[in-house]
Amino acid sequence: MIVPNPDRRSERARRAILSAALELCVEESFARLTMEGVAKRAGVGKQTIYRWWPSKSAVLLEAIDDRAGDTLDFPDTGDLVADLRTQMIQLARTLTDPVFAASLRGLIAAAQSDADAAESLYRTLMKPRVELCAERLKKAQQAGQVRPEVAPEDLIELLYAPLYYRLLLQHRPIDEAQIGTILDLIFPSLAPA
Amino acid sequence: MIVPNPDRRSERARRAILSAALELCVEESFARLTMEGVAKRAGVGKQTIYRWWPSKSAVLLEAIDDRAGDTLDFPDTGDLVADLRTQMIQLARTLTDPVFAASLRGLIAAAQSDADAAESLYRTLMKPRVELCAERLKKAQQAGQVRPEVAPEDLIELLYAPLYYRLLLQHRPIDEAQIGTILDLIFPSLAPA
Numbered sequence A, B: 001m002i003v004p005n006p007d008r009r010s011e012r013a014r015r016a017i018l019s020a021a022l023e024l025c026v027e028e029s030f031a032r033l034t035m036e037g038v039a040k041r042a043g044v045g046k047q048t049i050y051r052w053w054p055s056k057s058a059v060l061l062e063a064i065d066d067r068a069g070d071t072l073d074f075p076d077t078g079d080l081v082a083d084l085r086t087q088m089i090q091l092a093r094t095l096t097d098p099v100f101a102a103s104l105r106g107l108i109a110a111a112q113s114d115a116d117a118a119e120s121l122y123r124t125l126m127k128p129r130v131e132l133c134a135e136r137l138k139k140a141q142q143a144g145q146v147r148p149e150v151a152p153e154d155l156i157e158l159l160y161a162p163l164y165y166r167l168l169l170q171h172r173p174i175d176e177a178q179i180g181t182i183l184d185l186i187f188p189s190l191a192p193a
Helices: A006-028 A035-042 A046-052 A056-068 A080-096 A098-111 A115-142 A152-169 A176-189 B006-028 B035-042 B046-052 B056-068 B080-096 B098-111 B115-142 B152-169 B176-189
Strands: none
Touching: A006 A035, A006 A046, A006 A056, A006 A098, A035 A046, A035 A056, A056 A098, A056 A115, A080 A098, A080 A115, A080 A152, A080 A176, A098 A115, A098 A152, A098 B098, A098 B152, A115 A152, A115 B152, A152 A176, A152 B098, A152 B115, A152 B152, A152 B176, A176 B152, A176 B176, B006 B035, B006 B046, B006 B056, B006 B098, B035 B046, B035 B056, B056 B098, B056 B115, B080 B098, B080 B115, B080 B152, B080 B176, B098 B115, B098 B152, B115 B152, B152 B176
8 A cells, every 4th residue: 555655745735835935926026925825826725834834924935045045055166256256146146036036025025014024034044144155254264365354244244235235226237247346346455465 | 464375384284294104104114104194193184195195105205315305415525435434324323213214114125016116216315315425436536546447336335235234134233333344344445556
């Protein structure tokens, strides 16, 4: 007798729910996204979703975190600026993916009137990746490529904030030219004297 | 006979509406702000508001643009970094004013699902101030303080995006220390060789 594997069935439902949330967010906007809509598109009951996630923000946050996966990890070729360029170009691709962009813009919007959503967004999506970048910057400091008094967290904000600025204001495109400009403007001043 | 001045009465109504919008946004959040609520608090009819503004975003945008006024203009003492520090500290005060912060965060949130709101926000609030900053930077380039090949608009994003990043993610405070760090990290690399 073949016994259905409940773990595999759960994983299939989980993936269907995350995909449905991403699809609906880009088709209809975050504001119009509902748990009912996600359940219907995923072919599951609404209670299945509520068993795993408390809110549509929570579903979508897990969906984009899954979608980004480890594509935003940092290479380490020994050349810090080359490694940052590689990673930032990958991030630019992610932030200009219409599905990812619609979801992240929706989550950041929700975070403006919901402190728990803001905290979850930072803790789940941003913080682990900030920590990876900080590790890469510390290695570069140990290798004498960046002045030791520079705090990695400050440098990370300077490098990455302009990408999010364009994501949210939409007045200029996020592209490789922007990344080249950021690195060219910041890096000459970071080498030890 | 004293004839009421309709212009002065309009201006009084306009100010009452803008103040009401700012107060209600901080008391109740942008999401819960309604034209009815603003009309009631301002003591005017809802039609008076709709005669001047098409949406709550439009009311609030005019309200914060008025509130910022010319406090974000650029001084010109001849010392670019000192002038930027003065202006950025004033901007930090503005962005940490709870009334201004609640309204701007609400407008940026609304812009994520409304392209017209995004365009108005950039055009009304940001663009005129970006242009003032670009003028100040061009003067500094003419004075030989900044390398001539640096595009002012790129440098402006690098300087200011980290403040908006903290406004929206709320993971670290916007303060004078942040501004000192930004200027210290960027400016050594901008002087002509």
